[in-house]
Amino acid sequence: MLVLSNETLADLRARARAAAPAECCGLLIGREARGRIEVTGLRPVSNDAPDRYRIPPATFIAAERAARAVGDWVCGSYHSHPEDPAVPSRTDRELAWPGFIYVIVAGRPGPGDNDIRAWRLTDERHFSEVGIEAAWP
Amino acid sequence: MAVTVLLPYALREYADGAAELTLRAATAGEALSSLVERYPRLRRHLFSENGALRGHVRVYRNEHEITGPEEAVENGDTLMIVPSIAGGAGAASAFERDEIQRYARHITLPEVGWEGQEKLRNARVLVVGAGGLGSPIGLYLAAAGVGTIGLVDFDDVDLSNLQRQVMFATDDIGRAKVDAAKDRLHGVNPHVRVVTHRVRLTSDNALDILKDYDVVIDGTDNFPTRYLVNDACVLLDKPYVYGSIYRFEGQVAVFGGRKGPCYRCLFREPPPPGLVPSCAEGGVLGVLPGIIGSLQALEALKIVLGTGRTLEGRIALFDALSFRWRELRLARNASCPVCGDEPTITELIDYEAFCGVADTTTTETTDMDGEITPAQLKQRIETGEPLQLIDIREPFEWNIANLGEHGARLISLGDLPDQMEELDREQDIVLYCRTGSRSQQALEYMRAAGFQRVSHLRGGITAWANEIDPSMPTY
Numbered sequence: 001m002l003v004l005s006n007e008t009l010a011d012l013r014a015r016a017r018a019a020a021p022a023e024c025c026g027l028l029i030g031r032e033a034r035g036r037i038e039v040t041g042l043r044p045v046s047n048d049a050p051d052r053y054r055i056p057p058a059t060f061i062a063a064e065r066a067a068r069a070v071g072d073w074v075c076g077s078y079h080s081h082p083e084d085p086a087v088p089s090r091t092d093r094e095l096a097w098p099g100f101i102y103v104i105v106a107g108r109p110g111p112g113d114n115d116i117r118a119w120r121l122t123d124e125r126h127f128s129e130v131g132i133e134a135a136w137p
Numbered sequence: 138m139a140v141t142v143l144l145p146y147a148l149r150e151y152a153d154g155a156a157e158l159t160l161r162a163a164t165a166g167e168a169l170s171s172l173v174e175r176y177p178r179l180r181r182h183l184f185s186e187n188g189a190l191r192g193h194v195r196v197y198r199n200e201h202e203i204t205g206p207e208e209a210v211e212n213g214d215t216l217m218i219v220p221s222i223a224g225g226a227g228a229a230s231a232f233e234r235d236e237i238q239r240y241a242r243h244i245t246l247p248e249v250g251w252e253g254q255e256k257l258r259n260a261r262v263l264v265v266g267a268g269g270l271g272s273p274i275g276l277y278l279a280a281a282g283v284g285t286i287g288l289v290d291f292d293d294v295d296l297s298n299l300q301r302q303v304m305f306a307t308d309d310i311g312r313a314k315v316d317a318a319k320d321r322l323h324g325v326n327p328h329v330r331v332v333t334h335r336v337r338l339t340s341d342n343a344l345d346i347l348k349d350y351d352v353v354i355d356g357t358d359n360f361p362t363r364y365l366v367n368d369a370c371v372l373l374d375k376p377y378v379y380g381s382i383y384r385f386e387g388q389v390a391v392f393g394g395r396k397g398p399c400y401r402c403l404f405r406e407p408p409p410p411g412l413v414p415s416c417a418e419g420g421v422l423g424v425l426p427g428i429i430g431s432l433q434a435l436e437a438l439k440i441v442l443g444t445g446r447t448l449e450g451r452i453a454l455f456d457a458l459s460f461r462w463r464e465l466r467l468a469r470n471a472s473c474p475v476c477g478d479e480p481t482i483t484e485l486i487d488y489e490a491f492c493g494v495a496d497t498t499t500t501e502t503t504d505m506d507g508e509i510t511p512a513q514l515k516q517r518i519e520t521g522e523p524l525q526l527i528d529i530r531e532p533f534e535w536n537i538a539n540l541g542e543h544g545a546r547l548i549s550l551g552d553l554p555d556q557m558e559e560l561d562r563e564q565d566i567v568l569y570c571r572t573g574s575r576s577q578q579a580l581e582y583m584r585a586a587g588f589q590r591v592s593h594l595r596g597g598i599t600a601w602a603n604e605i606d607p608s609m610p611t612y
Contacts, residue, residue: 023225052225057195057202060219064145073146073156081226084259090232092224095193098182099147102224110261110285111332111349 002101002118003038003133012116015044016080016105025053025079027063028101031072036133037101040072052091053079076101076118085110086117088127096121101130140168140210143217151178165196166206168216183218193221232258236328240282248444254282260441263287263350265338265366267314269426270356270380270433272304277434279322279329283441286322287350289334290314297612301423338362340485343369352437354378356430360407361488367392367400368482371475376440376449380433382421387429390452390467391436397469397476398450405474407492420533425457507580508595509567511604517567518543525566528598529553529579534571538598538609550575553582562588569594569601571612 004012015024026044030037043063047053055077067073077100081089086106088096096102098121109115118130143157152158153176160175162168169190173180185191196203197217198210210216232240232254243249243257260283264271267290278286294302294309294317309317315333322331334346338357347353347369355366358381370377374395381388392399432453439447454463475482509517517524526545528535535547548556550570560566566588568576576593583591594601602609 027222049225053223055222057197057219057221060145060222061197061200061217064143064217064219068143068156075146077222077224079224084226089224089226090255091226095221095223097145097147097193097220097222099150100145100220100222110330111287 001036001131001133002103003033003036003135004103004116005039005135005137007137008039008042009116009134011042012078012103012105015042016082016107019047019080020082020107021050022048023050023053023080023082024105025055025077027055027060027074028076028078028103029063029067029072030075030101037075038135039075042078043074047079050082076103078103078105080105080107082107084108085113086115088119092119093121093125093127096125096127098123098125102127138163138210138212138214140212140214140216142168142172143215145218145220147220148179148182148218151182152176162210164206165198165203165208165210165216168210169196169206195219195221236282239326239328243281249442253442253444256441256443257282257438258284260352261285261287261350262352262354262437262441263289263347264354264356265289265362266355266357267292267302267304267318268298268356268358269301269382269421269423270358270430271318272302273427273430274354274356274434274437275304275318275322276325277431278437279325279331281434281438282326283329283438285330285332285350287332287334287346288315288318289336289338289346290318291335291337301421301426303427338365340365340487343485344373347373347375350375352376352378352440354380354433354437356380356433358382360492363400364407364491365485365488368475368485371395371397371399372484378433378436378440380429382425382429384420385422385425385457387425387455387457388452389429389432389436389448389455391440391448393449395476397473398467399469399473399476401475402470402473402477403452403467405470422457428455428457507584507592508573509592510595511601514567514594514601515605517565523564525560525564527560527566527568528570529568529576530570530598534612537612538602540569540598540601545569550579553579557583557586557588560588562590564590566591567594568592570597572597572599 025047026042028039029041029043030039045055045059064074081104086104086109102119104117106115118132119127120130122128139159140162141157141159144152149156160168160171162171183194197219198214240254243254244251262278262283264274267288292314294305294312294314296310299305304318304321313335315335319331319333336342343365353366353370353375355363367377376394377392379390379392379400436447439445450467452465452467471478474480526540526543528539528545528547529550531549539545568579570576573596580591580593599611602611
């Protein structure tokens with residue numbers, strides 16, 4: 001289970017909208033608590049491509065160092081699919097790390113679908129969905 | 138030298154949860170080797186088969202990336218394993234292993250291939266009406282791997298559906314059609330999402346339902362819904378795959394959204410109610426909706442794939458008895474009220490009223506002008522006062538069920554102009570048909586001809602069967 005505050009969820013939606021037609025992207029900073037992962041912050045990264053994103057190593061290192069200093073760490077990434085549902089693409093799967101959480105924000109969610117969904121790669125390199133719990137604020 | 142290795146969160150589960158550890162090593166390569174010796178499950182994530190560091194793994198010593206495994210490390214150095222984090226919508230969703238096998242015959246086609254199969258997976262197609270046309274449409278869309286299939290239908294499965302509605306089984310009788318269909322489609326392909334809308338499509342809900350889909354297929358057989366779907370598709374700029382069947386004839390067309398042509402370019406207004414009977418009234422050969430519905434599914438797949446030439450701008454007509462296909466060109470009508478240059482219809486209207494169809498689904502007992510409810514008719518019959526009860530349906534319909542035991546006689550709608558003079562103008566006349574639609578038309582005709590004491594049975598013999606005589610078969 002991934003815990004995201006309503007504020008962070010709203011922030012993700014706003015970033016996806018603002019970046020369109022490019023994909024927004026960034027790192028998720030979080031911590032483990034009671035068997036769940038709580039996202040404590042986002043580390044946005046600029047991107048201008050509509051169909052791919054890449055986090056520069058320097059950004060990862062800076063984010064990881066800053067997070068570790070307060071007992072958190074980089075627990076995954078977020079990005080948007082401006083024209084697609086919040087489901088991992090083949091590119092996402094090929095480039096994914098097992099263990100990390102991949103949050104996708106849909107520009108065009110399927111009927112009845114959540115616009116923000118979280119995924120984690122299994123050892124067999126298939127994505128399984130991670131439930132999102134919205135927390136106040 | 139004592140160096141600290143920092144592990145990213147992604148790799149910790151392969152290192153018994155460790156976030157960092159201190160090792161003794163002289164080079165970066167030594168430090169990594171001793172790391173994977175301690176945690177063997179890490180090896181395949183960091184090194185490829187030939188022992189080289191994997192391409193998407195980078196190692197930083199303090200602030201700089203190492204030049205190679207031979208780079209020397211100093212006491213107190215920090216080695217950070219930096220995962221490359223990337224992705225993006227790029228190619229569409231990854232396929233599971235069994236999906237690759239399932240869609241192999243598609244992927245083999247150059248016109249479909251991986252790219253096409255992914256388009257199908259990402260497509261959202263709405264099927265309005267889960268009946269004779271909706272059955273093959275739903276089954277083929279699901280089998281083809283259309284990722285999201287929406288179904289709109291408010292009805293339940295009835296025994297009389299099974300002659301042509303191949304999506305349903307005998308065990309489904311009495312179930313909501315959308316629920317039975319969802320189970321069936323998941324049985325065909327568990328990878329597709331079936332979204333059910335158990336409602337009657339109306340001007341109030343149509344835009345809200347249609348807006349989330351890429352293609353809309355109409356599988357209903359009534360004019361109000363057809364005009365409603367057409368207008369909504371133009372307003373929302375969605376491709377609309379039209380199909381209709383009547384007895385032994387079928388039609389298929391694709392309408393192009395806002396740019397037209399649309400159904401109204403072809404038929405600006407519906408025929409008067411009752412003139413064209415529904416399938417229930419007119420009958421339909423069971424396999425015909427299978428043919429027409431399959432063609433609608435074909436056109437929807439072509440629209441999604443962007444392959445080939447769709448029926449846009451054409452209408453195909455099929456006569457099953459003579460086995461003859463005809464194709465007509467269909468041009469956008471510049472004066473079309475919805476897709477024309479100066480549209481007069483800019484929002485959805487009341488389609489029941491537009492098509493002149495009285496709502497025969499309610500059974501309130503209010504005495505509308507010229508209408509008599511089943512209960513009122515029963516009471517009227519029981520008083521024994523003279524009454525001319527006229528069945529204006531076709532003879533085959535009379536043979537299914539009739540009110541002959543209550544004194545009804547058959548004068549089919551087409552014979553009414555010739556035979557109505559045989560009726561006694563001074564005595565009450567009650568007309569009935571199957572649902573009250575044709576009898577309403579007959580009522581107006583007779584009144585125009587000077588008959589004063591004429592009324593018609595609201596809801597027709599179907600309402601009579603439902604409310605008065607449940608033993609009577611309905612059709």
